[in-house]
Amino acid sequence: MAGPGAYMADGTEGITRVEDLPKPKVVRRSRNFSRRPCPNCGHSCYRKRTFERTLHDVGDLVSGRPRNIQLTYSQHYCCKCKRYFNADMSDLALPKSHYTHRVVTLAVRLVVEDGLPYRAASWHLWRDHRVFVPYATIQNWVEAGGKKGRAARRRTISGRRTG
Template sequence: MPDPTEGITDVNDLPAPQVVAYNRDHQQTPCPRCEQPASRHKSGKRTLHDLGNLDTGHPVDLLVAYSSHHCGYCKKHFNIDLTDLAPPGSHYTHRVIDLAVRVVVEDGLPYRSASWHLWRDHRVFVPFGTLQNWVEAAGKKGPELYPRRVSGLGA
């Protein structure tokens, strides 16, 4: 048995993620500029690392099917809103980020320990450099601007 306090040295040693399909591929969605219904012109996929499955010990990845739309009024393309799931460009869901920030800020764990804690107790692997970025970003926004989100997603 490896010493767990050494943490994770090789991401390739992690158990394979369980992939959970999440569908937000809609035929129409309101344009964020003019709020007129905008038709889908293509579909895409995005992987988001979520909190893991403690029963199986495996990490969980959400495979999000999303739609891209075109607004005929604004003549603009845009992707359907996923900001309730994850920040733009993020590889992790909000609930992973919120939990990670709490572990560092409220529990006072150093980044490396927090990274190990998240793996051990929540089966989500977050490199400590990523943790540091999140905590610094949350600190800039202030706690009141980083509300806890309640997600209806089942793991």
């Protein structure tokens, strides 16, 4: 891993205002369908409306710009179950998350496997991957991962806490 001297090579060093940071590159993705099977009963259901959400992805290192995914998705209504559901987008991100799976996996790995403190992991993600994640968010991810019970992950975390 690069030492502290490598920090000086960062073009954003010393920038303190978010609006001065490089503008994100926006990539459009669609999970927008006219019909989808109900996840509960399998009935084919028409689209009621569409929504958009923004996901922060791992950035583009060549241009040094962050990368946002602008995701359009459809919401459907099952007349049998009398409930709404969204088109499946679980391949990209967890529900309500502002970050893609790629970012979450990377962040958790930096803390759990590489042993970086949360703040250092946050800085590393920005410096090397051009994605800004507050360190408290990384902490939430790591703790949520621990609860799901991956043995190796739990050992690492508890080992650091007691040691």
